[in-house]
Amino acid sequence: MEPRNSHTDLGAVKIHKNVISSISASAALETEGVRAIGTNLTSRALEFLTNKTSSGAVNVEFDRNDEVKIDIPLIIKYGYNIPTVAAKAQENIRAALEKMTNLSIKDINVNIQGIERGNP
Amino acid sequence: MRFLKVLGIYFYSAFLIVIGLTLIAMALIFTFKSSLIQPEAIANLIYYFQTSHYARIIVGCSGFLLILISSWFAELILGRFQKEKTIAFPTASGEVTIALTAVEDLIKRLTVSFPGIKELRPDVIASKKGILVDLRIILKSEVNIPELTERLQEIVRSRIQEVLGVEEPIIIKIHVAKIISLEERAKRKDADKEEEPAIPFSGYGKI
Numbered sequence: 143m144e145p146r147n148s149h150t151d152l153g154a155v156k157i158h159k160n161v162i163s164s165i166s167a168s169a170a171l172e173t174e175g176v177r178a179i180g181t182n183l184t185s186r187a188l189e190f191l192t193n194k195t196s197s198g199a200v201n202v203e204f205d206r207n208d209e210v211k212i213d214i215p216l217i218i219k220y221g222y223n224i225p226t227v228a229a230k231a232q233e234n235i236r237a238a239l240e241k242m243t244n245l246s247i248k249d250i251n252v253n254i255q256g257i258e259r260g261n262p
Numbered sequence: 263m264r265f266l267k268v269l270g271i272y273f274y275s276a277f278l279i280v281i282g283l284t285l286i287a288m289a290l291i292f293t294f295k296s297s298l299i300q301p302e303a304i305a306n307l308i309y310y311f312q313t314s315h316y317a318r319i320i321v322g323c324s325g326f327l328l329i330l331i332s333s334w335f336a337e338l339i340l341g342r343f344q345k346e347k348t349i350a351f352p353t354a355s356g357e358v359t360i361a362l363t364a365v366e367d368l369i370k371r372l373t374v375s376f377p378g379i380k381e382l383r384p385d386v387i388a389s390k391k392g393i394l395v396d397l398r399i400i401l402k403s404e405v406n407i408p409e410l411t412e413r414l415q416e417i418v419r420s421r422i423q424e425v426l427g428v429e430e431p432i433i434i435k436i437h438v439a440k441i442i443s444l445e446e447r448a449k450r451k452d453a454d455k456e457e458e459p460a461i462p463f464s465g466y467g468k469i
Contacts, residue, residue: 183337212356220371224360225351225427232355249356253348257367 157243163200166212166250169238173231175222180215180255209248210239215255228252270334277328349388349428360426362386368425369395369418376414378405380442392431393422400440411436 149155167179181189182199201213212235218227232250239247311317348359369384381400386393395418401407415434422432 184333218364220368222425223427224364224425225353225358228358229353229355232353232358236355247355251356252358254358254360254364256361256364257371 157245159202162202162210162212162239162243162245165238165242166200166202166214166235169234170214170216170231173227173234175219175227176216176231177219177258178217180217180253182215205248207246209246211249211251212247213251213253215253217256217258218254219258224254228254270331273331274335347388349393349426351428362388365393365395365422365426368421369397372414372417372421375417376410378402378410379414392433393428395422395432395434397434397436398439399436400442401438403441403443407438411438 170176170179180199185199199215203211203213205211214231214235216228216231218224231252235250236247239245311321347362349362349365350357350359352358365386366384369386370382373379373382378401379399380402383398385396385398387396388394397414397418399414401410414436418434419432422428
């Protein structure tokens with residue numbers, strides 16, 4: 143994961159992809175109806191090896207124009223309307239990233255991995 | 263990244279082909295006892311790998327690379343399978359994909375409102391025709407099957423439409439796999455009770 147550069151009069155400011163994924167995960171979790179961030183094999187292995195809570199399987203990519211594309215898997219609470227929650231999560235992530243990083247965001251792709259687990 | 267994935271696929275395919283050809287060659291050697299590869303040559307090669315410091319580094323690095331390429335390959339294949347098992351729709355900010363397993367979780371939770379259903383196993387398939395829901399259910403004996411199944415179909419359809427917000431047709435097929443009689447249920451309960459181990463000295467101290 144290479145950090146993204148932005149130059150100021152005093153020097154360069156680098157924002158790591160991990161920072162973007164952490165902001166996205168936090169913003170998504172603040173959305174009403176979102177239970178957790180989904181995981182994949184790599185994120186689970188990383189969590190197991192480093193013993194740290196990672197920001198799940200959030201994938202951040204930059205295109206040639208330095209625009210960000212985010213793929214975020216979510217687990218939704220039971221009883222909520224999925225498209226509404228997904229749209230709210232997308233809005234929250236966009237707002238948080240624009241506020242904190244000034245990056246231009248191209249796509250925020252939400253993947254609903256599951257409904258809150260537990261006794262049906 | 264895409265280039266690396268393509269490279270990974272080609273490399274993995276080539277690697278498997280080489281292994282296959284080696285096995286065929288070995289089989290042919292054993293069959294015809296030809297002198298294509300001498301067993302001593304293989305032994306010498308292994309001996310060289312064990313003794314030479316550089317060779318060991320190269321072998322170790324190759325192993326590490328192979329593991330990396332394998333994991334990329336696995337992720338790629340799993341990702342492709344996962345993509346096929348989703349319902350996707352575009353939004354203003356990007357795309358939303360819903361895993362069909364999430365829809366299955368949702369349906370499983372509906373059993374709470376049906377006391378007549380003992381067990382429910384949903385299988386959701388998204389096709390061009392719409393969303394196909396296959397429900398395999400185990401019922402309790404005292405229920406009216408036509409009434410219950412009709413109500414289940416209605417509730418599942420309305421819940422999916424409400425939660426997913428999809429306008430595509432939803433086809434719900436119900437398969438009643440088993441009907442548990444009252445006697446059978448009582449037997450199961452008794453069996454469960456018998457299986458529970460008694461805690462030693464559990465009553466000790468109670469007056």
